[in-house]
Amino acid sequence: MSVYTGSLDSAGGKGHTKKVVLGLMENHLNCGHSIFMDNFYVIVDLAKELLRKKIYCIGMLRGNRKGNPKQIINAKLQKGQSLAKYQNGLLVRKWRDKRDVLYLSTEFKNNLIEYENRRGDKITKLLPILKHNEFMSGVDRKDQMMAYYPCERKTLRWYKKLGIHLFQLILVNSHYLYNKHCGQKMTHKKKKCRVCTQKKLRKDTIYECGTCPEKSGLCLNECFIIYHREKDLL
Numbered sequence: 001m002s003v004y005t006g007s008l009d010s011a012g013g014k015g016h017t018k019k020v021v022l023g024l025m026e027n028h029l030n031c032g033h034s035i036f037m038d039n040f041y042v043i044v045d046l047a048k049e050l051l052r053k054k055i056y057c058i059g060m061l062r063g064n065r066k067g068n069p070k071q072i073i074n075a076k077l078q079k080g081q082s083l084a085k086y087q088n089g090l091l092v093r094k095w096r097d098k099r100d101v102l103y104l105s106t107e108f109k110n111n112l113i114e115y116e117n118r119r120g121d122k123i124t125k126l127l128p129i130l131k132h133n134e135f136m137s138g139v140d141r142k143d144q145m146m147a148y149y150p151c152e153r154k155t156l157r158w159y160k161k162l163g164i165h166l167f168q169l170i171l172v173n174s175h176y177l178y179n180k181h182c183g184q185k186m187t188h189k190k191k192k193c194r195v196c197t198q199k200k201l202r203k204d205t206i207y208e209c210g211t212c213p214e215k216s217g218l219c220l221n222e223c224f225i226i227y228h229r230e231k232d233l234l
Helices: 016-024 044-052 127-148 158-181 194-198 222-233
Strands: 034-037 056-060 082-087 090-096 100-105 112-116 122-126
Touching: 016 044, 034 127, 044 056, 044 090, 056 127, 090 127, 100 127, 112 127, 122 127, 127 158, 194 222
Parallel strands: 034 056
Antiparallel strands: 056 100, 082 090, 090 100, 112 122
């Protein structure tokens, strides 16, 4: 792991994204590895340099990146249409699905593959996109789960924010491993809040009173206090 500390960092300044990727892959060059990247790091020049060092890469490409082929970026496509440019082992393709999908690949051919989704429907997709989704879905899922309960706060001490973020990553990974290897999923069952229901408000909560025999669902703080105060008066 490499912590980026700002513009004065060795990876800072012009060409930041390129420096980060090459720095992380420093000990793995010329080994024929494949890397799947977030669109923040996908640049045509970087892909060319990685290919020269025998590293293959795949990723979604932002339309405003320097070095993008203009004839691909500016093309207006109908649903199902695609346009590609292939040069010296590097493929840039634009494909129109529900929206424009722009990607870069130096490994997989531009073949259409038929696969079955979770609903059992047969769908045709391009091989580079299928591979990207296969290897990046875990990262996207992790980001989604962490976004539900963000713990980071603005602070002058950046190492605190980093520490909290790493702790969140540990929790997410632990949750994934538990669900995968323990034969059951760790879930939170929601209940209707007793107090909110009496007020004719619809509010679900994952919290309940552990001391009450009926295990009443209650919102934290105010509803919890109100419920037990009224119960004590009975």
